[in-house]
Amino acid sequence: xxxxxxxxxxxxxxxxxxxxxxxxxxxxxxxxxxxxxxxxxxxxxxxxxxxxxxxxxxxxxxxxxxxxxxxxxxxxxxxxxxxxxxxxxxxxxxxxxxxxxxxxxxxxxxxxxxxxxxxxxxxxxxxxxxxxxxxxxxxxxxxxxxxxxxxxxxxxxx
Amino acid sequence: xxxxxxxxxxxxxxxxxxxxxxxxxxxxxxxxxxxxxxxxxxxxxxxxxxxxxxxxxxxxxxxxxxxxxxxxxxxxxxxxxxxxxxxxxxxxxxxxxxxxxxxxxxxxxxxxxxxxxxxxxxxxxxxxxxxxxxxxxxxxxxxxxxxxxxxxxxxxxxxxxxxxxxxxxxxxxxxxxxxxxxxxxxxxxxxxxxxxxxxxxxxxxxxxxxxxxxxxxxxxxxxxxxxxxxxxxxxxxxxxxxxxxxxxxxxxxxxxxxxxxxxxxxxxxxxxxxxxxxxxxxxxxxxxxxxxxxxxxxxxxxxxxxxxxxxxxxxxxxxxxxxxxxxxxxxxxxxxxxxxxxxxxxxxxxxxxxxxxxxxxxxxxxxxxxxxxxxxxxxxxxxxxxxxxxxxxxxxxxxxxxxxxxxxxxxxxxxxxxxxxxxxxxxxxxxxxxxxxxxxxxxxxxxxxxxxxxxxxxxxxxxxxxxxxxxxxxxxxxxxxxxxxxxxxxxxxxxxxxxxxxxxxxxxxxxxxxxxxxxxxxxxxxxxxxxxxxxxxxxxxxxxxxxxxxxxxxxxxxxxxxxxxxxxxxxxxxxxxxxxxxxxxxxxxxxxxxxxxxxxxxxxxxxxxxxxxxxxxxxxxxxxxxxxxxxxxxxxxxxxxxxxxxxxxxxxxxxxxxxxx
Numbered sequence: 001x002x003x004x005x006x007x008x009x010x011x012x013x014x015x016x017x018x019x020x021x022x023x024x025x026x027x028x029x030x031x032x033x034x035x036x037x038x039x040x041x042x043x044x045x046x047x048x049x050x051x052x053x054x055x056x057x058x059x060x061x062x063x064x065x066x067x068x069x070x071x072x073x074x075x076x077x078x079x080x081x082x083x084x085x086x087x088x089x090x091x092x093x094x095x096x097x098x099x100x101x102x103x104x105x106x107x108x109x110x111x112x113x114x115x116x117x118x119x120x121x122x123x124x125x126x127x128x129x130x131x132x133x134x135x136x137x138x139x140x141x142x143x144x145x146x147x148x149x150x151x152x153x154x155x156x157x158x
Numbered sequence: 159x160x161x162x163x164x165x166x167x168x169x170x171x172x173x174x175x176x177x178x179x180x181x182x183x184x185x186x187x188x189x190x191x192x193x194x195x196x197x198x199x200x201x202x203x204x205x206x207x208x209x210x211x212x213x214x215x216x217x218x219x220x221x222x223x224x225x226x227x228x229x230x231x232x233x234x235x236x237x238x239x240x241x242x243x244x245x246x247x248x249x250x251x252x253x254x255x256x257x258x259x260x261x262x263x264x265x266x267x268x269x270x271x272x273x274x275x276x277x278x279x280x281x282x283x284x285x286x287x288x289x290x291x292x293x294x295x296x297x298x299x300x301x302x303x304x305x306x307x308x309x310x311x312x313x314x315x316x317x318x319x320x321x322x323x324x325x326x327x328x329x330x331x332x333x334x335x336x337x338x339x340x341x342x343x344x345x346x347x348x349x350x351x352x353x354x355x356x357x358x359x360x361x362x363x364x365x366x367x368x369x370x371x372x373x374x375x376x377x378x379x380x381x382x383x384x385x386x387x388x389x390x391x392x393x394x395x396x397x398x399x400x401x402x403x404x405x406x407x408x409x410x411x412x413x414x415x416x417x418x419x420x421x422x423x424x425x426x427x428x429x430x431x432x433x434x435x436x437x438x439x440x441x442x443x444x445x446x447x448x449x450x451x452x453x454x455x456x457x458x459x460x461x462x463x464x465x466x467x468x469x470x471x472x473x474x475x476x477x478x479x480x481x482x483x484x485x486x487x488x489x490x491x492x493x494x495x496x497x498x499x500x501x502x503x504x505x506x507x508x509x510x511x512x513x514x515x516x517x518x519x520x521x522x523x524x525x526x527x528x529x530x531x532x533x534x535x536x537x538x539x540x541x542x543x544x545x546x547x548x549x550x551x552x553x554x555x556x557x558x559x560x561x562x563x564x565x566x567x568x569x570x571x572x573x574x575x576x577x578x579x580x581x582x583x584x585x586x587x588x589x590x591x592x593x594x595x596x597x598x599x600x601x602x603x604x605x606x607x608x609x610x611x612x613x614x615x616x617x618x619x620x621x622x623x624x625x626x627x628x629x630x631x632x633x634x635x636x637x638x639x640x641x642x643x644x645x646x647x648x649x650x651x652x653x654x655x656x657x658x659x660x661x662x663x664x665x666x667x668x669x670x671x672x673x674x675x676x677x678x679x680x681x682x683x684x685x686x687x688x689x690x691x692x693x694x695x696x697x698x699x700x701x702x703x704x705x706x707x708x709x710x711x712x713x714x715x716x717x718x719x720x721x722x723x724x725x726x727x728x729x730x731x732x733x734x735x736x737x738x739x740x741x742x743x744x745x746x747x748x749x750x751x752x753x754x755x756x757x758x759x760x761x762x763x764x765x766x767x768x769x770x771x772x773x774x775x776x777x778x779x780x781x782x783x784x785x786x787x788x789x790x791x792x793x794x795x796x797x798x799x800x801x802x803x804x805x806x807x808x809x810x811x812x813x814x815x816x817x818x819x
């Protein structure tokens with residue numbers, strides 16, 4: 001082979017190997033650090049894995065927020081209208097966190113399907129609902145068999 | 159001025175932009191100088207009308223004209239005047255109008271400051287800018303008209319500006335960021351004009367360089383301001399969240415940084431020509447992508463406000479059109495561009511290539527992480543968010559590599575550097591930085607009551623001192639042999655920007671490693687000791703302001719029994735929107751910030767409180783500002799102001815020899 005061509009071929013091979021290693025590494029890290037979003041209904045039906053970092057969200061059920069005295073521990077429920085998820089969190093809740101408003105939590109599920117949250121995000125604008133929560137609510141609303149239960153949810157009453 | 163007047167001005171502006179995009183360009187094909195000359199006056203006229211539209215929207219805000227829906231949604235009669243002005247760009251419609259205004263101003267600046275450039279080239283540049291203006295003009299008028307009225311029953315009062323945005327940060331951050339984003343359209347237009355005219359040489363690079371630098375400076379300041387604003391205004395002490403919208407601004411910045419360097423090589427040595435062109439196209443495409451990500455609301459982000467999918471589709475279409483056509487043009491014309499000169503393995507060119515490689519790899523990595531949730535959603539892999547660990551995993555080592563190469567590059571020369579001389583030059587800063595870096599964390603561990611020696615702090619310090627030391631060492635060598643003033647402004651600009659990057663890295667590293675944070679429940683009279691500072695919760699009181707009620711706490715900070723500072727964090731309840739805001743109590747210092755924020759009331763006199771001590775956090779923004787200052791110095795270099803006859807510039811041959819040292 002012509003030496004110039006040989007050199008070129010070596011360069012191309014080197015670049016190919018380097019980029020494939022790079023892309024492989026990126027994809028691997030992405031999969032390691034990607035947090036999947038689950039709706040409370042999905043978690044109730046047991047689809048979500050336990051002990052893996054994930055995100056969940058819905059509306060904070062009215063009257064479900066409890067504080068544990070002398071600490072910063074709180075518990076509350078989030079609901080997509082069809083199922084509820086109990087969340088435990090230690091720390092400071094965001095300013096716009098409120099019962100009857102949308103929230104997205106990040107954390108791990110323990111063996112009793114309680115979310116041990118490490119982060120709580122609340123909406124930060126009156127008209128904004130995180131797209132995941134909006135989709136989850138819509139999906140739960142679409143399922144006809146659960147409509148009746150949705151209407152009984154206390155926070156839907158005025 | 160009535161809002162309708164603004165609406166009409168916007169339409170007239172769009173019409174002028176349509177003519178601006180077509181006539182000068184046609185003129186270049188038919189060889190009609192009159193048509194080409196029209197570009198300048200059209201660009202100025204366009205700017206005037208968009209400015210009128212912007213002024214009339216501002217007037218609607220100042221006069222509390224709540225019959226305009228956009229004003230009613232984002233202002234309130236109680237809002238202080240300065241926030242009424244900045245509320246103009248606080249949401250979608252207004253920020254797009256600002257986008258258009260900034261674009262019009264950049265085009266007008268090109269029209270005014272291009273007297274020495276060949277007419278054909280200017281005509282092409284202004285036409286391309288006109289096309290972008292048409293795209294955004296249509297976008298505003300068709301999908302997001304800020305002048306829409308709610309008649310016949312306008313609301314009595316507006317629903318108020320989001321309290322997060324009632325801040326000096328909002329007045330400054332978006333205009334700077336937009337100046338940067340949109341400023342990248344100028345190098346883009348220069349690149350397209352070069353491809354159309356198949357004229358791409360060192361002269362081109364020299365015309366383009368000041369525009370790239372200025373846009374990059376604005377982008378740098380914009381990002382720095384945004385980070386600083388998030389730090390004190392969001393109330394919890396974070397300065398970078400790897401949020402999609404932050405990434406959307408970082409990607410064009412990284413690409414523009416690569417462009418700033420590669421165009422330097424193109425100007426001085428005539429190398430990397432097609433690469434520079436490609437980077438100019440990339441940088442603007444990424445800033446359009448940023449606009450799409452922010453404005454379409456496809457991603458969950460701290461910047462995501464109520465959004466409308468139709469608008470997203472329009473920008474996506476526009477994005478595809480711009481990127482598709484410019485890459486097609488590049489594919490057709492790019493192969494004709496060849497670099498004539500070569501360079502050896504050890505040279506400034508090689509180091510600039512390494513720099514570009516690292517910056518582009520970082521951009522690609524961030525792009526993948528930012529778009530992965532979108533791709534996954536589209537392919538039904540589930541709803542995913544990519545967290546900070548992914549970005550840190552790649553960005554930190556890549557930045558360290560960049561810093562390492564940065565120290566060498568200062569001492570390198572164009573074309574060929576003698577390896578042994580280079581080794582001699584970098585020996586002293588290398589040894590000094592390693593020694594200092596390894597030793598300093600020993601006392602630092604005790605200053606910040608941290609658990610022992612922190613190897614990561616040693617790494618941060620070694621790299622910081624390495625860049626600072628190599629830069630200063632080089633400056634000393636250069637000034638020792640001659641007059642201080644003989645060195646060009648661009649050299650000082652380069653040193654300043656490089657030291658800025660190192661100082662920013664120092665701030666990032668040390669504030670992350672030695673920063674301490676505690677979330678606790680505190681009763682009145684309680685204290686907590688953190689990093690040698692004792693924070694005492696002394697008082698809590700309420701007071702009224704025109705548009706909010708504040709609950710203000712008082713924290714006394716003691717060092718070794720002596721009162722050091724008093725901090726006053728607040729919790730504000732806004733009347734109009736019923737929103738709650740955390741105003742942190744911050745004592746800023748070059749070597750450390752004391753940061754207290756109030757959580758929620760837990761009973762009668764006890765509160766959840768976040769207390770933080772953040773060493774060297776100010777260096778992050780100080781570094782950012784130094785980088786921007788470096789860019790300004792480099793642009794101020796007198797060689798860009800040297801007048802040449804247009805003919806000389808057109809051939810671009812005379813300039814080359816004198817710029818090779």
